[in-house]
Amino acid sequence: MPQSKRRLSSTVVSAIDDSKILGVRAGSRSDHRFIGIWAVVVNGRAFARSWAQKPAGWYRTFLEDPLGTIQVGHRKIRVRAVRARGERLRDAIERAYAKKYPTPGSAKFVRGFRTLRRRDTTIEFLPP
Numbered sequence: 001m002p003q004s005k006r007r008l009s010s011t012v013v014s015a016i017d018d019s020k021i022l023g024v025r026a027g028s029r030s031d032h033r034f035i036g037i038w039a040v041v042v043n044g045r046a047f048a049r050s051w052a053q054k055p056a057g058w059y060r061t062f063l064e065d066p067l068g069t070i071q072v073g074h075r076k077i078r079v080r081a082v083r084a085r086g087e088r089l090r091d092a093i094e095r096a097y098a099k100k101y102p103t104p105g106s107a108k109f110v111r112g113f114r115t116l117r118r119r120d121t122t123i124e125f126l127p128p
Contacts (some may be wrong), residue, residue, distance in 0.1 A: 006127050008046055008077070011077050015072040016125075017041040020101075023047065023071030026061035034071050038109070039125075040096035047084055049113050050121040059121050067128055084122040093122060109121070 007013075022039035025032050033035055035058060041050040050059035062081035063067060070079050085092070097110050112118060 007044065008079070008125060008127060010044065012075075012077055013041055013044055013073060015047055015075070016046045016070075017100075019072060022046075024048070024058050024068065025071075026058040026068045027065040028067035029065060032058065032061060032068075034069075038097065038101060040093060040100050042089065042092045042096050045094075046125045048123050048125070049093070049097075049118050050123075051109065051112065051118065053121060055116070059123065062123060070125060078128045079125040080128045081123045082126055084124045090122055092118050094119075 008016075016039050021037070022035040023034040024037050025034045033111060035050050037050075038060065039046055041047070050057065053059055058068075063083075066081045068079055070077050094110075094114050097113050100110070101110055
């Protein structure tokens with residue numbers, strides 16, 4: 001199967017869908033620690049958006065070095081981060097955030113993920 005068509009296993013994707021927080025360590029050569037981020041699943045694919053886009057944060061690190069690791073429960077999985085494009089896909093990701101994080105405390109972040117600068121940080125996690 002071509003590299004671009006490879007996907008994470010359905011078991012991993014299901015675990016991401018079931019968890020509220022996904023651990024992510026960006027970069028293959030970095031000393032980044034695992035941090036918790038919000039991830040969603042759309043059409044069997046795992047996505048995340050960056051809130052702050054800090055220069056040394058996970059999103060910018062993935063732009064420079066797309067290999068990294070995610071942690072779901074106690075399991076660590078190597079991944080490659082790819083920028084997700086397409087307005088329909090981004091809209092579906094926003095709906096997935098709203099559905100997965102429906103609490104009043106989450107509302108600010110769900111709304112914030114709709115802004116253009118955060119939409120532009122949409123990452124898909126794929127096998128390396």
